[in-house]
Amino acid sequence: MWSYFANPGRFDGLARTLIPWTAGLTVVLFAVGIPWALVVSPPDYQQGETIRIMHVHVPAAWLSMAAYAGLGASSFVYFVWRHNLADLAARSLAPIGAVFAALCLLTGSLWGRPMWGAWWVWDARLTSMLVLFLLFCGYIALRVAIEDERLAARSGAVLAMAGLINLPIIKFSVDWWNTLHQPASVIRFDGPTIHASQLWPLLVMTLAFTVFMVTLVLSLMRSMILETRAIALGRAIERRAEAEARR
Amino acid sequence: MSALAALFARELRLSWAGGGGAAGPAAFNLAALTLAPLAIGPSAETLAAAAPGVIAFALLLSALQSAERMFGEDTADGTLELYALAGPGLALAALVKMAAFALASLWPAPLIAFFAGLAYGLSAEASFALAAGLALAAPGLVMIAGFAGALSAGLKRAGLLIALIAAPLQVPILIFASGAGRAAAEGTGLAGANLMMTAAASLLALVLAPMGAAAALKGRLE
Amino acid sequence: MRGGDTGCAHDAFGYPTLVGYVRPMTAAAPVSQPLIKASGLALSRGGRTLARGLSLAAGPGGALVLTGPNGSGKTTLLRALAGLARPEAGQITPDDRGEAIAFLGHAEGLKPSETVIATLQFWAKLHRAAPGSVEAALRAFAIAHLTERSCGHLSAGQRRRVALARVALSGRAVWLLDEPAAPLDSRGRALLAAAVARHRAGGGVVIAATHEALDWPDAEVISLASALESAA
Numbered sequence: 299m300w301s302y303f304a305n306p307g308r309f310d311g312l313a314r315t316l317i318p319w320t321a322g323l324t325v326v327l328f329a330v331g332i333p334w335a336l337v338v339s340p341p342d343y344q345q346g347e348t349i350r351i352m353h354v355h356v357p358a359a360w361l362s363m364a365a366y367a368g369l370g371a372s373s374f375v376y377f378v379w380r381h382n383l384a385d386l387a388a389r390s391l392a393p394i395g396a397v398f399a400a401l402c403l404l405t406g407s408l409w410g411r412p413m414w415g416a417w418w419v420w421d422a423r424l425t426s427m428l429v430l431f432l433l434f435c436g437y438i439a440l441r442v443a444i445e446d447e448r449l450a451a452r453s454g455a456v457l458a459m460a461g462l463i464n465l466p467i468i469k470f471s472v473d474w475w476n477t478l479h480q481p482a483s484v485i486r487f488d489g490p491t492i493h494a495s496q497l498w499p500l501l502v503m504t505l506a507f508t509v510f511m512v513t514l515v516l517s518l519m520r521s522m523i524l525e526t527r528a529i530a531l532g533r534a535i536e537r538r539a540e541a542e543a544r545r
Numbered sequence: 546m547s548a549l550a551a552l553f554a555r556e557l558r559l560s561w562a563g564g565g566g567a568a569g570p571a572a573f574n575l576a577a578l579t580l581a582p583l584a585i586g587p588s589a590e591t592l593a594a595a596a597p598g599v600i601a602f603a604l605l606l607s608a609l610q611s612a613e614r615m616f617g618e619d620t621a622d623g624t625l626e627l628y629a630l631a632g633p634g635l636a637l638a639a640l641v642k643m644a645a646f647a648l649a650s651l652w653p654a655p656l657i658a659f660f661a662g663l664a665y666g667l668s669a670e671a672s673f674a675l676a677a678g679l680a681l682a683a684p685g686l687v688m689i690a691g692f693a694g695a696l697s698a699g700l701k702r703a704g705l706l707i708a709l710i711a712a713p714l715q716v717p718i719l720i721f722a723s724g725a726g727r728a729a730a731e732g733t734g735l736a737g738a739n740l741m742m743t744a745a746a747s748l749l750a751l752v753l754a755p756m757g758a759a760a761a762l763k764g765r766l767e
Numbered sequence: 768m769r770g771g772d773t774g775c776a777h778d779a780f781g782y783p784t785l786v787g788y789v790r791p792m793t794a795a796a797p798v799s800q801p802l803i804k805a806s807g808l809a810l811s812r813g814g815r816t817l818a819r820g821l822s823l824a825a826g827p828g829g830a831l832v833l834t835g836p837n838g839s840g841k842t843t844l845l846r847a848l849a850g851l852a853r854p855e856a857g858q859i860t861p862d863d864r865g866e867a868i869a870f871l872g873h874a875e876g877l878k879p880s881e882t883v884i885a886t887l888q889f890w891a892k893l894h895r896a897a898p899g900s901v902e903a904a905l906r907a908f909a910i911a912h913l914t915e916r917s918c919g920h921l922s923a924g925q926r927r928r929v930a931l932a933r934v935a936l937s938g939r940a941v942w943l944l945d946e947p948a949a950p951l952d953s954r955g956r957a958l959l960a961a962a963v964a965r966h967r968a969g970g971g972v973v974i975a976a977t978h979e980a981l982d983w984p985d986a987e988v989i990s991l992a993s994a995l996e997s998a999a
Contacts, residue, residue: 377760429713436710443700452764453696457710460692460757464714467746471717474742475724533815551892555881562880623874626851630870631893766851 306523309383313516320513327506335499342496348412353500355405357507358398359427365395365511366430369437370462373455382526383519385451388458389441390518394511396434402427422476426469433461548633549641556645570607571653577603578661589666596665597675597726600658604679605686605719608651612690612707615646616698616762625762635762639695640755647687655680667730674736675726678743682722685747688754689714695758698765717746801826802972803848803864803941808857810843816855817843818991825941827970830963830983834976835991841976842873844991845943848974869939871947875930879919883910883929886918887936894937904932907962909954923950928958935962942966944975956981 335353342349369391376384406424407417418424437457444450560566581599582592616639619625628638655676662672693710697703725739804824810817817840825831833841846852848859849870877886887901905911908928913921918929927950934942942963948956963973963983975981 429716432709432713436706436713439706439709440696443697443702443706448767449764453761456757456760456764457696460714460753463753464717467717467749468713471720471742471746475720537815547895548893551889555889558885559878559881621874622878623872623876624878626849626870626872626874627876629851630849630865630868632866766846767853 306383306526310520310523313520317513317516317520320509320516324506324510324513327502327509331499331502331506335503339495339499345413348409349496351405351409352496353503355402355409356500357504358402358405359423360504361507361511362395362398362402362427362430362434364508365391365398366433366458366462366465369395369458373458373462376451377455377459382451385455386519386522387515388454389451389522390515392434392437392441392454394514394518396431396438398507398511399427399431399434403431420476422473425476426472429468429472430465433465437461548631549637552628552631552633552638552641553645556642557649560646560649567650567653570611570650571657573610574603574607574654574657577606578657582665593666593730596662596667597671597723597730600661600665600675601679601682601719601723601726603661604651604654604658604683605715607654608683608686608690609708609711611646611650612687612694612711613697613703615643615691615694616758617694617703620698620762620765626766629763629766635759636755639691639758639762640751643688643691643755643758644684646691647684651683651687654683662726667726671726671730674729674740675723678722678725678740681740681743681747682718685718685743685750686715688747688750689718692754692757692761695761695765698762718743718750721746801829802867803859803861803974805848805854805859806857808844808847808859809855810840810847810852811855812840812843819856821857821991823989825972825974825987827940827972828967829972830967830986831972831974832977832981832983832986832988833974833991834978834988836978839991841978841991842945845870845945845974845976846872849943864941867940869934869937869942871930871934871942871944873945875926876933877918877921877926877929880917882915882917883921884914886929887932890933891936894939896936896938900936900938904936907935907965908932908958924952924955927951928955931959931962935966940971942971942973942975944973946977947975948977948979948981 331353336350339350341347369388372384372387372391375381376388403424406421406427410419410421410424411417437454440457441450441454444453578600581595581603585591585595585599616625619628619642628642629635631638633641658679659672659676662675663669667675690707690711692714693707694703696710697706700706721739721743725736725743728734728739729736801824806822808821809819810821817838821844823831833844835841843852847854849868850859850865851870881889884901887904890896891901902911905914908931910925910928910932913925913929918926921929927947931944931947934944948959951959960981960983966973973983973986975983
């Protein structure tokens with residue numbers, strides 16, 4: 299089945315049919331999730347209204363991690379089988395993952411101000427997210443710096459795989475650093491006890507962000523396929539002109 | 546084996562003679578360690594608290610500083626193609642090359658760390674733990690910097706790119722190595738554990754980074 | 768093993784085993800089998816197709832001269848033969864030829880701070896060359912007077928001679944040379960021709976890319992210009 303859709307033309311057709319559906323679902327889920335999370339759900343007994351930031355912060359954190367996992371997985375597929383589609387997936391996932399990581403950091407900072415009394419605290423989770431954000435930035439910077447498309451794809455794949463292998467080690471080391479040298483934070487974000495009245499809107503929001511991300515990835519991949527086609531067309535025209543000139 | 550030994554000897558000689566050996570990174574390291582207290586302030590207490598972090602960070606910077614040269618020159622002058630065809634394979638060649646580079650350029654780093662630790666007000670014991678941590682960390686830091694160097698060999702502004710790529714990957718080694726010094730200074734009894742973790746993270750880099758560098762360099766040759 | 772190769776009709780192989788086989792070859796192949804063979808190659812550079820349907824083979828004692836205008840893919844073909852570049856399509860055999868190849872590219876791989884003698888001794892050690900091969904290579908390219916000079920202080924022609932000496936002492940069977948004669952003077956070209964003749968007489972193969980005439984006897988000339996036309 300994978301090799302069937304590995305054909306860019308076929309994938310383009312599939313994406314074209316899927317995108318309206320996922321886009322529609324995104325709108326519906328946000329239409330339900332945003333009012334539920336921001337208005338209907340009760341404020342937290344300890345954190346008050348600021349708990350609502352969690353409904354953006356937590357999905358953003360999960361999705362940026364999912365995006366890096368997807369980046370690493372599609373990089374692996376590209377590196378081993380050289381499916382161009384896998385590279386397109388990697389190329390689209392990187393900026394989206396970076397934006398979600400940035401969103402997570404920003405909301406974390408906003409939440410930290412009333413909770414910790416500071417815009418930034420070197421909490422283990424936030425610090426790991428910051429490192430993840432740097433990993434995305436390094437990947438994007440490397441791809442931008444290499445002009446040759448194929449080399450950029452290959453180098454990017456190698457870096458993303460290295461990052462994926464390192465991610466658990468980084469997470470572990472940051473936890474180690476944090477717990478051994480700083481007192482644990484009094485209030486944590488998603489502790490094990492999360493009330494059902496908060497859990498349901500959180501799940502809806504997470505689902506909404508997920509479908510949103512799928513829509514973005516599919517559209518980005520489609521636009522890249524069209525771009526590649528346009529470039530190939532331009533090359534063919536150029537070649538024909540060259541052949542004419544030689545004649 | 547003799548081929549690898551010949552390669553190691555050549556790379557050692559080249560980074561000694563052509564690249565200035567350890568003088569550049571050591572001078573850079575010393576300059577950073579001289580400026581840091583001027584920026585932090587003269588309070589003995591603050592300095593001693595900051596010492597493990599500042600000293601480990603200075604080493605990390607000096608490892609990054611010359612990473613651009615590691616594969617950049619070989620890519621430009623055709624040496625890379627010859628190494629690729631030489632027999633041992635690119636991954637082993639990259640490992641040997643980076644190991645020679647680490648030895649040639651960073652051998653004074655633990656010494657500098659020990660004396661800097663004393664100068665910053667750490668006890669001899671804590672300075673020694675820190676120096677040991679950095680001696681274990683240096684090979685891993687160089688391997689990761691070399692991996693980043695292989696990815697960005699021959700690119701414009703490769704130095705900046707190397708720092709951005711290597712920084713997140715170097716996080717664990719930096720944490721464990723400076724943690725060894727801090728644990729010894731604070732007397733938490735965790736210096737040994739931190740040293741073990743430093744060695745483990747460094748070893749992992751020693752295994753994975755040459756393979757990654759070889760994959761990156763192979764792509765560059767094609 | 769590669770039984771299919773023997774039936775290939777190319778005049779570049781099928782040379783008799785030759786006398787004066789001095790150095791042991793890294794990849795000893797039966798006489799009738801080509802040391803390197805490519806079939807149905809398609810090459811591209813930067814997403815642009817350079818040549819299509821290219822085939823060649825060379826057996827012991829054979830020499831191929833690849834000609835064609837700038838940009839016709841000579842260098843890309845040599846790199847593909849060396850295993851440094853991946854062809855778009857087609858096959859190059861044997862797969863494990865890397866150990867049999869001595870490559871000379873545009874860039875010579877010389878280090879400015881290293882002396883000529885240190886460079887050649889290093890490569891001799893890396894290739895496990897026979898003792899005395901460094902001296903022989905120095906003589907073959909008339910660079911014995913340059914040994915203590917560092918490579919950064921050599922002229923373009925002298926650099927090329929040192930790089931050719933590196934190829935000669937490798938003891939490898941297949942020489943792939945990219946514009947080997949370009950910066951050489953007439954004496955240098957004569958020395959190169961002599962070294963190539965000696966290598967072929969020893970059962971080796973030489974494949975060179977060039978845009979100028981090389982008077983190597985019995986070398987098969989492959990023009991890449993026509994391949995380019997057919998690709999366009």
